[in-house]
Amino acid sequence: EPEVTQTPSHQVTQMGQEVILRCVPISNHLYFYWYRQILGQKVEFLVSFYNNEISEKSEIFDDQFSVERPDGSNFTLKIRSTKLEDSAMYFCASSALLGVGYNEQFFGPGTRLTVL
């Protein structure tokens, strides 16, 4: 069964460093998302991406964040200068269809980001 994959599973970085989280969405999907989950809290939407551009972003997704689909298979989230509060589990998701009332998003296993 097709699945979303994410690498690495765990990333440890120093505050102020840049990190890139990688995702390979399901191959025929066209809509891509990043969410994050701070430990013990709910899953929060960060950004959605379609046709090589951001379609929506949350207030969390500030200038320190960027997304890219560099090669037609990978979907990346870059955090330019990490802060302690960026420590969270980051989930990538993808969806085949967009439309009112149908939006099954398939989630990857997540990357745990720890900022020291």
Add this chain to the structure above:
Amino acid sequence: QQQVKQSPQSLIVQKGGISIINCAYENTAFDYFPWYQQFPGKGPALLIAIRPDVSEKKEGRFTISFNKSAKQFSLHIMDSQPGDSATYFCAATPYNTDKLIFGTGTRLQVFP
């Protein structure tokens, strides 16, 4: 305000019992209400979903009840099994968008 409130935070149920998780939303601008199941170390996985034009949807042991006027929806797990032990998230999608707004999650434990 686009929020989804979920309760209880945790739930312990005996095997064979009914698990009930409730969610409520504050504005009417949502048009899709999925429930996600998450096992430790895994990403959330879609369990069942409902649109606001129906009041109930059943898939196997899982049923969503939807009350549009009260702005509430709930997940019922019949004949709960130890394998159902997981964290359950309700979510909602606002009109004209595809982002998911998640509830705070319910940790379900089903004991034999």
